[in-house]
Amino acid sequence: MKLLANGLQIEVDDTGGEGRPVALLIMGLGMQLVGWPQEFVRALVDAGFRVVRHDNRDIGLSQGFEHAGTGNIVWESIRQRLGLQVRSAYTLHDMARDSLGVLDALGIRQAHVIGASMGGMIAQHLAAEAPDRVASLVSIMSSSGARGLPGPRSDVAAMLLRRPLGGSEAELVAHSIRLLRLIQSPAYPQSTEVLAERLTFSMRRAYRPAGMFRQMLAIGADGRRPEVLPRIKCPTLVLHGEADALVPMACGLDTAKRIPGAKFIGIPGMGHDLPPEVCAILAHHIAPFLHAAEEHHKP
Template sequence: MKVRANGIDIEVEDTGGESRPVVLLIMGLNMQLIAWPDNLVRGLVDAGFRVVRHDNRDAGLSTQFDHAGTGNLLWQGLRYRFGMPVQSAYGLQDMADDALGVLDALGIRQAHVVGASMGGMIAQRLAATAPERVSSLVSVMSSSGARGLPGPRGDVVAMLMRRPAGRDEAALVAHSMRFVRLIAGSVYPPDDAALRERLTIALRRAYRPRGLMRQIAAVAADSGREKLLARIACPTLVLHGDADPLLPIACGLDTARRIPGARFVPLAGMGHDLTPQLSQILLPQMVPFLQAAQKPPTT
């Protein structure tokens, strides 16, 4: 369903019933709400939560910003490299305000917020700037954005720069499959047939290559978030794979270090993809944490 949030249209999936505590799931770069594994959503619902997912702006079925153009990403990349301000059509704070607008549109006063990758960055901003709306924060395979943290592995950078062999569906899916297999790692590789189906469904639902470029610019332009993390006061869990080639585990460690009282859990063998099999690793960490954060404080 569509809701009006922060002045734009946001596509939302709402599962589990209105009387339950809410978990808001925020997905990462150019990913759609359907990228959250069904068994992870079902596991949260079975644990007693109402699960709200949405397509970020410029992704999936939410408002696109093609009127804003994409700018010169190479030039912006050089500016980022040398510590100069990066220009972007919108910022991660705008995307955090979108998520807050989703809660407003659904009449939700407070939610547990879970973000993956760029979604974790958005979730961090939401927890820091609207603390009264966030019961707890789970930051998954994300980063504080601080300068000096290690970046993607060389072969991942090369793959990011590579264009698909064609523009037809088969070529686009094959290109995405190569990238996902690369960042997922060897310990929890995605099943090829399931991955092809997942990517084909996503491609047919929405294809937003220019939205991807604008979201990359938004991440690069998001300066100062590492200092903002000290303001987060809610219970926080940071989950990060030790085999992540896109955002190395040092990024997760730094995030946890900067958030007062945050708990860091390294996940052995996990790369940078949420496959259904990884739900069996994530849920045993997330569910007890969320349930404990839901309990009122003892007096």
Template sequence: MKLTANGIQIEVEDSGSEGRPVVLLIMGLGMQLIAWPADFVQSLVDAGFRVVRHDNRDIGLSEGFDEAGTGNLIWQSLRQRIGLPVRSAYSLQDMADDALGVLDALGIRRAHVLGASMGGMIAQRVAASAPERTTSLVSIMSSSGARHLPGPRADVAAALMRRPPSRTEAALVAHSLGLVRLIASPAYPQDDRVLTDRITRSLRRAYRPAGVVRQMLAIGADSGRDSLLGRISSPSLVLHGDADPLVPIACGQDTARRIPGARFVAVPGMGHDLPPQVIDILLQQIVPFLQIAERRA
């Protein structure tokens, strides 16, 4: 369903009955709400939670910002590298306000806020800017954004900048599959047929490459978030794979170090994806954490 949130149209999925404690799931760069594995969502519902997911702005079925253009991604990346401001159509704080707007539209006062990758960055901003709305924070395979932290492995960074050879469905699927393989969890490989089906489903639902670029620029422009993390007062759990080639584990460790009282859990063999075995490992940490945080709240 579409809701008006923070003044724009946001696509939302709401699972689980009203009256339950709410878990708000925020996905990462270019990823739609359907990227949350169904088993993950259902396990949270089975544990007694109401699960709300949404397409971030510019992605999936939510409102786009094509009128803003994309600018020159390579030039803006160079500006970021030398410490100059990056120009972006909107900010990660705007996206955090979108997430809070989703809660407003659904009449939800407080939620456990859980984000993956860029979604973790957005979730951190929600927790820092709206502590009264945040029952707990879970940040998965994300970063504090501090400048000294390591970036993606060289081949992964190159793949992120590479364009597909054409816009045929076959070419787009092959291009996406190549990137997914590069960042996948080495200890938990997934069948290419499963990945291909998932990518195809996502592409047929929505294909928004310019939105991905604008989200990348929003990440690059997000300076100062590391200094805000000390304001977070909600119980916080930081989960990160020790084999992540896109957002190295040092980024998760730094996030946990900066959030008062945060607990850090390293997941051996996990890369930058959510295969079924990793989902099981994450749930073993997340469900008890949410339940304890809910009781304390």
């Protein structure tokens, strides 16, 4: 369903029913709400939570920013390495306000906020800027954005920049599979058939690579987060794969170090994806953490 959130049309999925504590899931770069596997959603629902997912702006079925163009991602990357301000159509703070707008539109006063990758960055902003609305924060395979942290492995970075704007469905799926093979969880590889089925479903739902590039620029423009993180006061859990080739584990460790009282858990064999085995591991850590946070907030 579409909701008006922060002045934008945002596509939302709401599972688990009212009367339960809410888990708001925020997905990463270029990923749609369906990027949260049903196994993970079902595990949280079975643990007693109402799960709200949404397509971030410019991706999936949510409102786009085609009028803004894509900019020059290579030149902006050079500006970032030189310490210059990256120019972007919008910011991660804007995207955090979209997520807050989703809660407002659904009449939800407070939620546990769970973000993956770029979604973790957005969730960090939300927890810092609207502390009364965030019961707890879970940051998965994400980063503090601090200068000097390691970036993607070189072959991963090159593949991201080569993402095609067009082509046949088969060509686009094949390219995405090559990228996923570079960042997959080495201990939990998925078959090519499973990946192709999931990618085909996602692309037929929506394929918006220009939006992904604009989101990438928003990440590059987000230089404030290292100073923002110490303001987070809610219970925080940072989860990160020890084999992450896109966002190395040092980024998750730095995130946890900057958030007062945050707990860090490294997951052996996990890369930068969510195969069923990883979903089960994440849910095993997250569900008890959310329940403990619920107890923390009881009067």
